[in-house]
Amino acid sequence: MEEDISVTSHTEGLNGLSHEHIPLEITNGCSNHKPVMNGVVKGCNGGLTNGNAPLGSLPISALKQNGLLQALTEGGNQSSLTEERENVELEKARQEWDALENILPAITEDSTPTPLISFNEALQYFQTTDLGDLLKNIQPTIRRTGLAAITHFLFGPPRLHKDLLEERDLVFAIAQCPVDNSQPVHMRVLQTIYKRLIGSRLDCPRFGPHWENIGFQGTDPATDLRGTGFLGLMHTLYFVMDPETLPLAKDIFRLSQHPTQNFPFSVMSINMTRIALQVLREEALTKECNRRQQVVGVLNEFYVATYLYVYQLWKSQQKTIADSGFVLRVPCFNPQRWSCLPKRTPSRYCAD
Helix, strand or coil: CCCCCCEEEEEEEEECCCCEEEEECCCCCEECCCCEEEEECCCCCCCCCCCCCCCCCCCHHHHHHHHHHHHHHHHHHHHHHHHHHHHHHHHHHHHHHHHHHHHHHCCCCCCCCCCCCCCHHHHHHCCCCCCHHCCCCCEEEEEEHHHHHHHHHHHHCCCCCHHHHHHHHHHHHCCCCCCCCCCHHHHHHHHHHHHHHHHCCCCCCCHHHHHHCCCCCCCHHHHHCCCCCCCHHHHHHHHHHHCCCCHHHHHHHHCCCCCCCCCCCHHHHHHHHHHHHHHHHCCCCHHHHHCCCCCCHHHHHHHHHHHHHHHHHHHHHHCCHHHHHHHHCCCHHHHHHCCCCCCHHHHHCCCC
16 A cells, blocks of 8 residues: 655755755645745645646655656656657748748849730830831731622722721731730730739739639640730730720629639630631721721720620520630621621620
8 A cells, every 4th residue: 555645845955965854734735835846836725736736745646646747757758749849840831831932923022013004005015116027927808809809899898098007907917926025015914914804913923824814725825826916915905904894804704713604714805806807807897997097996896895795695695615616606706797886885886
């Protein structure tokens, strides 16, 4: 059997030798002495406590069962284990942060976002740039021969005014222009489109999967511009930078993110540009261009009207990406239906 022991105190001399042993009287767990023993402080009621329950005059077995002695003897080992776990967690956090830095573009304190660019500023760049080599390869009208040429001359749309030919040719030259990574204006156009659609103020990397978030097919938007060249980006830029069309652009972009009706916004936009170029080449917009004495403005609004039509059809008829081929072949896109456009209101461009 184990014996109960009494807790005694002693005082030490200057040499560390014990001078006397004075037994402490413990009555109901209280005494007149308040020692600190191995980090265990006497409780408010006189008993020793390990943070849970007061420990008065207890047998060794009770102390063992209470866990006090074990805690005192293993405290150093637990401290080492705790420190080791903290080091492992710290290293894991550091690795996760390093991985995050590899994913996100590096932003330094002195870095400033690329300023947005307006459609007119981008257009002015092309107007003042030598596009002679590109102009050699354009095809601004459909080449007709024989009876088709005679029929078109007699019954077709009017010819474009001579003072608008240069502007029309500029449009087709831009459609031949590829993306130039060394040209700041080109990069600003890309950054502006991304920021306006995503709602970010920070620049994004030139290449990366983030371009798929706004509807490009891969990591490089330039690979999606076949058939439209930089004009495909210019039309999207107009769409997101014009205050009158931006709400519509955001609505269409929101639909493109729909769980079941989703579609690639930018790729669809490029298809709208391709249709607009074909209609301009068919001379179906000539009458409106002559009336308004401009080509770029009419083509921009036709592009918006075309995208609006697709948006309304897609949303109202619950179309999905599997229906895109049918949607882009509907009779609405027959150039002969666009020979006379209503004035300026894009929503009225889409006739029934």
